[in-house]
Amino acid sequence: MAIKNNQVVSMQYELKVNGNLIESNLQADPIEFVFGSGDIVPGLETRIANMIEGETKEITVPAVEAYGNYDETLCEIVPISEFEGIDLQIGMILEAEGENGEVFKATVSDVTKEDVTVDYNHPLAGNDLDFKIVINKIV
Incomplete structure (x- = not known):
């Protein structure tokens, strides 16, 4: 079943910007967040909405839907x-x-x-974010 608002999602991810690894928890404990609460990057949240438990997906979030364009x-x-x-x-x-x-x-x-x-820009402002996402559990 796909993720719905207010469900707790357990997720592992890898984040790359311009091919450079920025952050990863693929070899560590997953993060947990409440879907729809704004706890993760908005453009990522909309792109994982149709994922199901056990699914792995590569997702690119444009800068404007992540930390914004560089100002x-x-x-x-x-x-x-x-x-x-x-x-x-x-x-x-x-x-x-x-x-x-x-x-x-x-x-x-x-x-x-x-x-x-x-x-004062976010350090990742102006960058598209390339994620590898693993949905571990949806409750």
Whole structure:
């Protein structure tokens, strides 16, 4: 029987971007999530809807249905003085608290003597996601 909303799905997966392995639990315990609750990437959730227990499938989720297209306007140049005492490295992920107490992450994309460029896009924004999915159990 195909997956329905509010069912608990036990799933193993492998995620590749541009042929590079990003994450996998194929040799580990499956993840569990409630289908339809938004716990996984939206484009993946819609593409596994017709899968059944024991089924394996390769699925490509376009960037727009995953973490969105890359948005240049989500990059900001900040004076390096704002990062005093931090050993900044390109690729470093910084966490900060917004005005309303929400936590957000930014990736350091450039460091000069005067400025730091931070990127608020999700690290996988702008990338199609290639999954290998194994549905272990549907309850």
